[in-house]
Amino acid sequence: MKHFCNLSDIEYLPQWLERGAALRETPDMLGTPGQGRTLCLLFFNNSLRTRLSTQLAAQRLGLEVMVMNFGSEGWQLEYADGVVMDGGKAEHVKEAAQVVGQYADYVGIRAFASLQDREADYAEEVLNGFARYSGVPILNMESATAHPLQALADALTLEQYRSKEKPKVVLSWAPHPRALPQAVANSFLDVMKRMPVELVLTHPEGYALAPSLTEGVQTTHDQGAALDGADFVYVKNWSSYSDYGAVLTQDPAWMMTPEKLGDAYFMHCLPLRRNVVAADGVLDGGQSLVVQQAANRTLAAQLALEHLIRNNP
Numbered sequence: 431m432k433h434f435c436n437l438s439d440i441e442y443l444p445q446w447l448e449r450g451a452a453l454r455e456t457p458d459m460l461g462t463p464g465q466g467r468t469l470c471l472l473f474f475n476n477s478l479r480t481r482l483s484t485q486l487a488a489q490r491l492g493l494e495v496m497v498m499n500f501g502s503e504g505w506q507l508e509y510a511d512g513v514v515m516d517g518g519k520a521e522h523v524k525e526a527a528q529v530v531g532q533y534a535d536y537v538g539i540r541a542f543a544s545l546q547d548r549e550a551d552y553a554e555e556v557l558n559g560f561a562r563y564s565g566v567p568i569l570n571m572e573s574a575t576a577h578p579l580q581a582l583a584d585a586l587t588l589e590q591y592r593s594k595e596k597p598k599v600v601l602s603w604a605p606h607p608r609a610l611p612q613a614v615a616n617s618f619l620d621v622m623k624r625m626p627v628e629l630v631l632t633h634p635e636g637y638a639l640a641p642s643l644t645e646g647v648q649t650t651h652d653q654g655a656a657l658d659g660a661d662f663v664y665v666k667n668w669s670s671y672s673d674y675g676a677v678l679t680q681d682p683a684w685m686m687t688p689e690k691l692g693d694a695y696f697m698h699c700l701p702l703r704r705n706v707v708a709a710d711g712v713l714d715g716g717q718s719l720v721v722q723q724a725a726n727r728t729l730a731a732q733l734a735l736e737h738l739i740r741n742n743p
Contacts, residue, residue, distance in 0.1 A: 432741035433561055435554075435570045437578045437617060443585065443624050450586045450729045457557045460732060462492025463739045469493045469532035471571065474556065476499040477723050479700060480571045480579065481518055487731035491739065493586040496534065509555040523556075527563035528564055536567050536738050543611040545675030551575060551611075552640075567738045570612055575640075580699050581617035582730035585625060585737050588662055596626050596737035597661035600694075603633035604707040605680045606667035606676055614699050615668045619643050632656035636670050636678040637692060656688055664697040665708055695719050702708035 433439060440446055453459055457705060469488045473481065479496070488495045507526055508519040515522065530537055541556035551574040561568045570578055588599065589663065599622055601615060622629045631639075631649045633742060638644060650656050657663060665686045670676040686696065686708040696708070696718045704710055 431567055432738065433568045433570075434578065434737055435557060435561060435568055435573070436576050437465060437581060437620050437624070439578070439737070441544070443621070446582065446733055447585060447589045450582075450647050450726070450733055451589065452539060453729050453732060454586075454590075454726075455686070456460045456719075457490060458507055460491060460736050462490075463736065464488065464491040464493035467493055467535040467701070467739070468533070469499070469538060469569075469735070470496045470530055470680065471538040472498050472500045472504075472530070472540070472560075473571075476501075479727050483724070484569075484571060484579075484731045484735075487728050487735055490728075491696060492733055493536075493735070500547070507559075509559050524557035524563050527560045527581070528565065530560070531564035531566045534566060535607035536569060536742075537564055538569040538571045539573065540571035541573060543675075545609050545611060545669060547552065548671070548674040567742045569734060570736060574611065575613055575616055576620075577613045577617045579727060579730045579734060580614055581621040582733065583723055583726040584618055584697065584699075585621045585663070586726040586729055587697065587719055588625070588627070590722070590726070591659065591719060594661060596628055598628040598630065598659055599662045600630045600632060600656050600660045600665065601664045601666065602656065602686065603637050603684060604665045604667050604686060605682055605684050606677075606703065606707060607680065609669035609675050609677050610667045612668040612671060616643055618664055618666070619647060623647070629709075630656045630660075634681060635663055635681050636673060636676075637668065639668070639671055653690070654686060657694070659693065660692070660694040662697060663691055663694045666698065670716060682706075685709060688712055688715060691715075691717060693717070697723060698722060 505520040
């Protein structure tokens with residue numbers, strides 16, 4: 431059984447990017463291979479782009495779609511084995527996932543990190559629980575540690591707008607009033623390491639990402655030095671990995687401004703807090719690609735869903 435749970439499920443990224451570019455020009459080129467099959471989307475957390483783009487992509491492929499806001503409508507699930515369930519959790523993932531698998535041919539999961547227990551989050555209890563017990567292929571719509579659909583859309587966007595053979599791409603931390611997961615940053619690094627770019631990571635001290643992802647990546651605490659000569663600047667907040675889930679600083683000096691951005695394109699996954707993460711002038715300027723990234727989310731979901739359909743006949 432083939433899932434789409436992480437970027438490692440993309441065997442050859444250049445082929446996916448080539449097909450994504452063609453799909454942008456001809457949205458119906460993949461046909462309707464999902465005709466007669468059902469996709470169930472389970473949202474443990476809120477969503478705008480992921481929900482709408484995935485539903486649109488599924489409809490273009492001929493899939494029937496069911497959506498459940500599991501975080502507010504479902505029972506609290508238990509994931510550990512051998513537990514005495516005499517607390518607030520009413521159902522075990524073993525039963526819940528198997529039941530969902532009876533109603534759908536494919537299941538999409540969106541479940542954020544708790545930011546309380548790094549071991550549990552990086553074990554991907556929710557995503558892997560459904561992959562293990564549902565009996566059907568799983569689509570990762572953002573998990574505790576990864577957002578492969580966003581990263582694929584980011585790669586499609588960069589490929590769409592780059593004018594150099596090897597552009598300089600900077601991932602910069604930005605301030606935020608609350609703790610956010612590392613999923614988007616993790617997957618952006620992961621996908622950029624597979625592309626012909628000069629990749630630079632910049633963040634304040636204490637915000638290093640997982641060593642397995644940052645190995646070999648040029649990293650600096652000097653944002654200005656990192657941005658020098660950048661062609662694309664991806665801005666994102668994430669909480670501490672080492673002091674897991676902590677907000678160590680909210681230094682406004684890390685906010686992206688038009689002056690810092692220079693001639694580079696600006697990228698962000700959205701939603702974005704204006705004048706905290708980036709200034710109005712950045713979002714409203716002609717170098718912002720955030721809407722184009724959101725549009726490419728549909729292409730990314732079409733490619734991922736077709737991967738599930740074609741590889742799970």
